[in-house]
Amino acid sequence: MNKRTSLFDIVNVLLMGIFACCMLFPFIHMAAVSISSSEYVTGNQISLWPKGINFDAYKAVLKDNRILVGYKNTLIYVVLGTTLSLVFTTMGAYSLSRRNLVFGRTFMMIIVFTMLFTGGLIPTYLVVRSYGLLDTIWAMLLPGLVSSWFLIIMRTFFQGIPRELEESGKIDGLSDLGILIRIILPLSKPVMLTISLFYAVQIWGNFFSALIYIRDASLYPLQVTIRNIVLIGQLTDTTVSTAIGEKAVVLESLKYAVILVGTLPILLVYPFIQKHFVKGSMMGSVKG
Numbered sequence: 001m002n003k004r005t006s007l008f009d010i011v012n013v014l015l016m017g018i019f020a021c022c023m024l025f026p027f028i029h030m031a032a033v034s035i036s037s038s039e040y041v042t043g044n045q046i047s048l049w050p051k052g053i054n055f056d057a058y059k060a061v062l063k064d065n066r067i068l069v070g071y072k073n074t075l076i077y078v079v080l081g082t083t084l085s086l087v088f089t090t091m092g093a094y095s096l097s098r099r100n101l102v103f104g105r106t107f108m109m110i111i112v113f114t115m116l117f118t119g120g121l122i123p124t125y126l127v128v129r130s131y132g133l134l135d136t137i138w139a140m141l142l143p144g145l146v147s148s149w150f151l152i153i154m155r156t157f158f159q160g161i162p163r164e165l166e167e168s169g170k171i172d173g174l175s176d177l178g179i180l181i182r183i184i185l186p187l188s189k190p191v192m193l194t195i196s197l198f199y200a201v202q203i204w205g206n207f208f209s210a211l212i213y214i215r216d217a218s219l220y221p222l223q224v225t226i227r228n229i230v231l232i233g234q235l236t237d238t239t240v241s242t243a244i245g246e247k248a249v250v251l252e253s254l255k256y257a258v259i260l261v262g263t264l265p266i267l268l269v270y271p272f273i274q275k276h277f278v279k280g281s282m283m284g285s286v287k288g
Contacts, residue, residue, distance in 0.1 A: 030256035038250040057257035070222035077221055081141045081203045086196055088146050093154035094180050115148045128213055139213035150195050157191045204266045226262045230255050
């Protein structure tokens with residue numbers, strides 16, 4: 001029995017190690033290319049270790065005003081959008097978790113229906129335009145303000161909280177809002193942080209909404225700026241580009257530097273809430 005367990009552990013660790021290496025390889029390769037000298041990059045001599053280290057690509061990226069504007073807009077979208085989404089998702093989930101909610105089951109059927117069927121891109125665009133949201137920050141936030149899936153996860157989590165706690169709050173004279181703020185939310189830290197991370201990652205990587213609803217370049221999020229820079233390399237035949245900054249840099253290094261600059265910040269958030277991540281996602285996924 002011990003040998004079986006040991007063998008399982010060894011195989012499990014090996015498989016997870018291989019999987020982790022496969023996930024890390026693209027990032028390591030991009031980092032190596034982005035800080036290598038042009039002669040090694042153009043000669044396709046970089047794999048996992050940089051050669052002729054220099055940071056010209058990153059200097060060019062960080063000096064470009066479009067990147068700074070994109071960062072500013074993306075941070076605004078992430079902070080404001082995550083806050084609003086979390087507030088409305090929490091209020092909706094708490095309301096739906098009440099057993100005495102009138103037409104509660106009907107509301108849930110409508111929410112599940114929206115997970116399976118959507119109006120489509122053109123009707124959504126027409127709705128956004130009719131409300132005058134085009135070329136505003138609200139076009140990036142309001143159409144996807146609440147995710148039905150996250151709403152159901154949080155509702156299930158709230159339903160698992162003992163009813164005795166809520167009854168004790170009512171005995172003390174708390175309203176439904178008071179019970180939510182003083183009893184439910186302090187017990188919901190894992191699921192709140194987990195849903196917040198999901199919303200933040202979703203908004204951080206959202207570029208399609210900007211392509212559809214935003215025409216003003218000053219409102220472009222970082223991902224649209226990255227897309228435009230990467231497309232320059234796909235649409236030109238030159239190896240060296242001056243698309244960013246004043247100094248010519250190798251196009252491959254430039255693209256990888258831009259991608260890493262746009263990806264690493266959101267990745268660095270995860271370790272700070274890792275201890276809550278598994279607990280929050282699992283507790284909201286199974287009733288009881």
